[in-house]
Amino acid sequence: MVQTLQVPFQTKQQVTRPQWAFFKGAIVPIADAKISIMSQVVNYGIGAFGGIRAYWNDEQAQLYVFRINDHVRRMLNSCKLFNTTLRYSADDLKHIILDLLRREGYREDTYIRPLVYNATEDITPRLYDVEFDFACFTRPQGNYINLQVRACTSSWQRLDDNIVPSRGKITGGYVNSAFAKSEAHWNGYDEAIVLNQNGHVAEGSAMNLFIVRHGKLITPPVSDNILEGITRNTVLQIARDLGIEVAERSIDRTELYIADEVLFCGTGAQVAAVAEVDHRKIGAGKIGPIGQKLQETYFGIVRGRNSAYADWLTAVYT
Ligand SMILES: Cc1ncc(COP(=O)(O)O)c(C=O)c1O
Structure with a gap:
């Protein structure tokens, strides 16, 4: 069996409770940010969220938010799917997030959860004649999953x-992720790899996936029912910059078994090695050379130690 790093799974840890939330147009104590049980988001899951990380750099005494503009843009794109517009511009949302972080005064790695939700209290699930509002909270966040995991292909299909x-x-839609993640957990794995309806590899429960074959880094295309991950885009960019050949193409399940490396990536997952899939050891059963290079470069960038990618960072404290 492959050894995993002894980093505890985040949900089992005591997470410090944030003090503040942005709710109904203002920063309020977190305890006052309550959504009605009659709202459509509670009853039908009609909402969309983001997941952004901010990394603390001790030497610079600075908190850096990673690719905030891209995250905000993706959330506004989710609003487009709902055919709704918010009363906040992309710039407003960015400032709300930064204000919230400053109010908390974090000096540690942090997770930011913006949420667009259907606040209307009515029985008919719908997108018209309803009110969407924006809320946001933040919280300290260490690793979401270990940086080396065992995964299984899920019996649940990607949406x-x-x-x-x-x-x-x-x-x-994240009920689908909960089914996949929980099945994997109950079967003794760390993570699930979910296939799409064509039987191709889509992604993990909340992270994108890459494989390495013959030195080439391969990831499913955005048309294979994946989230258009910002970390996925980051990894593709880093790989190109490092001179690694990349391809976006469908991946078969059995390609996972014979891949030289398998990686997960995401805001939560960061860049993590998949050491085993369905009991097959991947490569040497630990992070491979390409994964290692990508992971090191990624952590250098997000923590503000690689000036070539400074455009992706927004300093919280000015
Ligand atoms: C289903 C799913 N896939 C992939 C990702 C990775 O996306 P990103 O890198 O933008 O965080 C996430 C979110 O973290 C996700 O929920």
Whole structure:
């Protein structure tokens, strides 16, 4: 059996409770940010969220938010899927997030959870004649999964674009992630790899996936029912910059078994090695050379130690 790093799974840890939330147009104490049980987001999952990380750099005494503009843009794209517009511009949302972080005054790695939700209290699930509002909270966040995991292919399929589009981070769609993640957990794995309706590899429960074959880094295309991950895009960019050949093409399940390396990536997952899939050891059963290079470069960038990628970072404290 492959050894995993002894980093505890985040949900088992005591997470410090944030003090503040942005709710109904203002920063309020977190305890006052309550959504009605009659709202459509609670009843039907009609909402969309984002997941952004901010990394603390101790030497610079600075908190850096990673690719905030891209995250905000993706959330506004989810609003487009709902055919709704918010009363906040992309710039407003960015400032709300930064204000919230400053109010908390974090000096540690942090997770930011913006949420667009259907606040209307009515029985008919719908997107017209309803009120969407924006809320946000933040919290300290260490690793979401270990940086080396064992995974299984899931018996649950990824949502199809014509069912609930995976390219939006749609609240209700994450029931699919919960099924996949929980089945993997109950079967003794760390993570699930979910196939799409064509039987191709889509992604993990909340992370994108890459394989390495013959020195080439391969990831499913955005048309294979995946989230258009910002970390996926980051890894592709880093790989190109490092001179690694990349391809976006469908991946078969059995390609996972014979891949030289398998990687997960995401805001939560960061860049993590998949050391085993369905009991097959991947490569040497630990992070491979390409994964290692990508992971090191990624952590250098997000923590503000690689000036070539400074454009991706927004300093919280000025
Ligand atoms: C289903 C799913 N896939 C992939 C990802 C990775 O996306 P990103 O890198 O934008 O965080 C996430 C979110 O973290 C996700 O929920």
